[in-house]
Amino acid sequence: MMTKLLLRALAGETLPTPPIWMMRQAGRYLPEYRATRAEAGDFLSLCYNPELAAEVTLQPIRRFGFDAAILFADILLVPQALGADLWFVTGEGPRLSTLTDAAGVAALRPAEEIHETLAPVYETVRILARELPRETALIGFAGAPWTVATYMVAGRGTPDQGPAHAMIAADRAAFTALIQRITEATILYLSAQIEAGAEVVKLFDSWAGSLKGRDFDDFALAPARDIIAALKARHPGVPVIAFPRQAGDRYIGFGRAVGADCVALDNSVSAEWAAANVQVDGCVQGNMDPRHMVTGGPELVAEAQRITRAFRGGPHVFNLGHGITPDADPDNVARMIDAVRSA
Numbered sequence: 001m002m003t004k005l006l007l008r009a010l011a012g013e014t015l016p017t018p019p020i021w022m023m024r025q026a027g028r029y030l031p032e033y034r035a036t037r038a039e040a041g042d043f044l045s046l047c048y049n050p051e052l053a054a055e056v057t058l059q060p061i062r063r064f065g066f067d068a069a070i071l072f073a074d075i076l077l078v079p080q081a082l083g084a085d086l087w088f089v090t091g092e093g094p095r096l097s098t099l100t101d102a103a104g105v106a107a108l109r110p111a112e113e114i115h116e117t118l119a120p121v122y123e124t125v126r127i128l129a130r131e132l133p134r135e136t137a138l139i140g141f142a143g144a145p146w147t148v149a150t151y152m153v154a155g156r157g158t159p160d161q162g163p164a165h166a167m168i169a170a171d172r173a174a175f176t177a178l179i180q181r182i183t184e185a186t187i188l189y190l191s192a193q194i195e196a197g198a199e200v201v202k203l204f205d206s207w208a209g210s211l212k213g214r215d216f217d218d219f220a221l222a223p224a225r226d227i228i229a230a231l232k233a234r235h236p237g238v239p240v241i242a243f244p245r246q247a248g249d250r251y252i253g254f255g256r257a258v259g260a261d262c263v264a265l266d267n268s269v270s271a272e273w274a275a276a277n278v279q280v281d282g283c284v285q286g287n288m289d290p291r292h293m294v295t296g297g298p299e300l301v302a303e304a305q306r307i308t309r310a311f312r313g314g315p316h317v318f319n320l321g322h323g324i325t326p327d328a329d330p331d332n333v334a335r336m337i338d339a340v341r342s343a
């Protein structure tokens with residue numbers, strides 16, 4: 001019998017209380033995370049240390065009893081495995097070597113070679129599959145090709161993804177080849193996570209909102225559809241969550257178009273709108289504003305209950321609309337969980 005709440009919701013069941021987890025639930029707002037990160041030395045060393053990465057994945061499960069754990073890693077490990085240089089600047093974020101033309105794409109390593117770099121991530125998944133409580137589902141993940149490509153082209157996070165849009169304008173064929181290479185690598189990476197014990201996988205397209213019209217179809221929708229089709233052929237029972245962040249109206253029909261089992265919503269759409277326009281097609285995840293984890297108070301409780309009730313008519317996974325921030329108060333997380341479970 002399928003008892004894990006997350007798997008039931010992703011299979012399309014409408015539950016009296018939704019499963020709950022949070023993006024970035026293992027992160028700097030938790031003192032125990034900061035201690036383990038210090039022990040690892042730095043963020044990337046933590047990602048590649050299976051024992052410590054598994055430890056930080058388990059910390060929020062122990063503290064809050066979430067219904068799901070998400071593998072601790074980063075979406076930028078895939079570019080590194082394809083040959084990009086990657087480092088993190090404290091207080092600023094990720095930096096990568098840049099890639100702006102066809103020669104840059106040609107210099108990348110073949111997708112099949114990513115496992116050399118990513119093997120420690122698969123080991124983290126194997127440890128978690130053994131150590132998680134039996135009721136907790138294990139989520140693996142990867143960045144979606146567009147979002148990963150925006151970092152590979154610019155060499156850093158950008159407010160408008162300008163460098164990637166410029167590459168599309170200058171040489172659409174070269175950019176398409178980059179998207180294809182990341183797509184192939186992502187299929188191999190997520191398949192390996194599933195083989196190691198991930199029960200669900202999620203595709204993070206954090207910058208999907210900056211793609212319009214045909215670009216959205218070619219670089220957000222098509223790669224997600226191709227990745228999900230390949231995963232479903234290899235691992236038919238494993239559900240996929242797609243997160244085309246800030247897709248706006250393009251959330252409508254997205255899950256069906258790409259073959260996802262669940263569509264994750266950011267907090268720029270209202271839960272009432274999403275229930276009427278997106279949840280009609282199946283499970284949705286989201287979508288509380290992460291700032292409530294900082295501000296707390298009666299508004300936090302009211303928001304958590306409003307969202308839970310808005311999605312009560314269909315399958316729903318309670319989550320934030322984006323990652324919890326380092327300035328969040330862990331006590332607010334416990335209040336949010338109580339509010340959802342008593343809504």
Ligand SMILES: Cc1c2[nH]c(c1CCC(=O)O)Cc1[nH]c(c(CCC(=O)O)c1C)Cc1[nH]c(c(CCC(=O)O)c1C)Cc1[nH]c(c(C)c1CCC(=O)O)C2
Binds near residue numbers: 025043
């Ligand atoms: C764009 C992106 C990245 N990483 C990710 C995305 C897509 C989702 C999103 O938009 O948030 C996804 C991600 N990053 C992390 C996870 C682990 C799983 C989870 O808890 O959700 C996941 C799924 C850990 C992390 N990834 C990162 C942290 C903080 C690093 C630290 O400990 O200093 C964590 C917990 C670092 C990171 N990694 C990245 C950025 C922009 C940063 C922020 C840099 C900073 O805030 O200093 C790239």
